[in-house]
Amino acid sequence: MVFDSTEAAPREELREVQDGRLRETVRNAYENVEFYRETFDEAGLSPADIESVEDLSKLPFTTKEDFRDHYPTGMFAVDMDDVIRVHASSGTTGKPKIVGYTREDLDVWNKAVARCLVAAGVGPDDVVQNAYGYGLFTGGLGLHQGVEELGATVIPIGGGNTQRQVELLSDLGSDVIACTPSYALYLAEVADDMGVDIRDLPLRTVIFGAEPCTEPMRNEIEARLGVTGIDIYGLSEIVGPGVSVECEAQDGLHIWEDYFYPEVVDPNTGDPVEEGEEGELVLTTLAKDALPVLRYRTGDLTTLDYGTCECGRTCVRMDNITGRSDDLIIVRGVNFYPSEVESVVLEFDEIAPHYRIDLRREGNLDRVEITVELVEEFGGSLSDLEGRIQKRLSNVLSFTPDELNLVEYGDIARTEVGKVQRVYDHRGQ
Numbered sequence: 001m002v003f004d005s006t007e008a009a010p011r012e013e014l015r016e017v018q019d020g021r022l023r024e025t026v027r028n029a030y031e032n033v034e035f036y037r038e039t040f041d042e043a044g045l046s047p048a049d050i051e052s053v054e055d056l057s058k059l060p061f062t063t064k065e066d067f068r069d070h071y072p073t074g075m076f077a078v079d080m081d082d083v084i085r086v087h088a089s090s091g092t093t094g095k096p097k098i099v100g101y102t103r104e105d106l107d108v109w110n111k112a113v114a115r116c117l118v119a120a121g122v123g124p125d126d127v128v129q130n131a132y133g134y135g136l137f138t139g140g141l142g143l144h145q146g147v148e149e150l151g152a153t154v155i156p157i158g159g160g161n162t163q164r165q166v167e168l169l170s171d172l173g174s175d176v177i178a179c180t181p182s183y184a185l186y187l188a189e190v191a192d193d194m195g196v197d198i199r200d201l202p203l204r205t206v207i208f209g210a211e212p213c214t215e216p217m218r219n220e221i222e223a224r225l226g227v228t229g230i231d232i233y234g235l236s237e238i239v240g241p242g243v244s245v246e247c248e249a250q251d252g253l254h255i256w257e258d259y260f261y262p263e264v265v266d267p268n269t270g271d272p273v274e275e276g277e278e279g280e281l282v283l284t285t286l287a288k289d290a291l292p293v294l295r296y297r298t299g300d301l302t303t304l305d306y307g308t309c310e311c312g313r314t315c316v317r318m319d320n321i322t323g324r325s326d327d328l329i330i331v332r333g334v335n336f337y338p339s340e341v342e343s344v345v346l347e348f349d350e351i352a353p354h355y356r357i358d359l360r361r362e363g364n365l366d367r368v369e370i371t372v373e374l375v376e377e378f379g380g381s382l383s384d385l386e387g388r389i390q391k392r393l394s395n396v397l398s399f400t401p402d403e404l405n406l407v408e409y410g411d412i413a414r415t416e417v418g419k420v421q422r423v424y425d426h427r428g429q
Helices: 011-032 034-042 053-058 064-069 103-119 138-150 162-171 181-193 215-225 338-345 382-397
Strands: 085-089 097-101 127-130 153-155 176-179 205-208 228-235 240-246 253-255 260-265 279-285 296-302 329-331 334-336 351-362 365-374 403-407 423-425
Touching: 011 034, 011 053, 011 279, 053 260, 064 097, 085 138, 097 103, 103 138, 103 240, 127 138, 127 162, 138 153, 138 240, 162 181, 176 181, 181 205, 181 215, 181 365, 205 215, 215 228, 228 253, 329 351, 338 351, 338 382, 382 403
Parallel strands: 127 153, 127 176, 176 205, 205 228, 351 423, 365 403
Antiparallel strands: 085 097, 228 240, 240 253, 260 279, 279 296, 329 334, 351 365
16 A cells, blocks of 8 residues: 555656656755855856756765855755744754755655555554654654554653553553653563563554664664654654655665655765665755755665565665764664764863763664763862763753763873774674
8 A cells, every 4th residue: 555656656757757856956046045055156057057967066075064164054945934934953062964945845754654554554543642842843743644644543652751652552442652762671671671562552663753763773673662663764954754654574674755755875975876785865855844954964874776665665675774974872762973962071170171972782772871081180079070070961952861981080091192083883793
């Protein structure tokens, strides 16, 4: 079953839609976004030079730094009077990437998420428990509005309140829950502590996203909860959740190519790679008014498969995200950058500008351990300093690190040129 016929349209028909929408997107970006007008002019291009998706490679990439440099609304193509909702994505310098939506943009987003839900096996008669966070994060409202577009029932519980989550799964007979993969496993642990076997409940599907999920983790989710695990993908700069999703075949995530045009490039050179070869995913919006985005470097590593899926959908499939080409860290569904930790370190005179981040997995949960060095002449209270640093880290990162170690000056390893390795990810070991 499909939500609309475009999902299974012939490739030639889909290409015609892409080319027409790309020309309109380019015109909108050039005429209404100063950044893109300058980008075109510097490259010696005009909108007339981009007639089809084959011409996209003529354009430079858009990066997260471009969003940062044009904070807050410099990438918008419409006035705020025409924006009916704003969301935000975290940025590398503490400033979020602001994204806006017109009413038409929300309609596109609603339909994209509804397609995802249908591909995941969700129907209008189902009850969907939405455990993604609401607010500026796109996950909560993005999934919410897609469920309503489909005509299913949504329980907008948001993140956390895990015992209550288990109770509602039982009391309301939720068929589907949407959450991060690590939270799905934590949910199972809490349910066990409550004496509830989720496998005995009506729950049949977990739609997980917002952080990578390995096949072993998916297998454990499915075994522990007695469900089918479906991966959904999206990012705020493009739209939010709904860019792509696995169907019930679980053989790659279908990208809705009439809304989002994908490329995969070598992350080092920016050159396109062959079909099936891993590289960095680059996306161009084809149906966004407020925030048209051309050739956005997502930082996510994947492959593309244009073969027709066994479900009958012809939209290209991307592989599950295997990693990132940049330094974004995702822990328990929260995004942060080492630079944010560095900004805290630099606020305290009592500690040296050296730190390390150790990421570990204990059981099913990620743990964050941060180590910082005291200055050579430190003579104050360690407990007082630790409390103040922890509080500040919690405010900046939006979560509390599991462990903070204060060590003597020089304890953190350096290279011969005085630099340190900042992040040590032990989760795959």
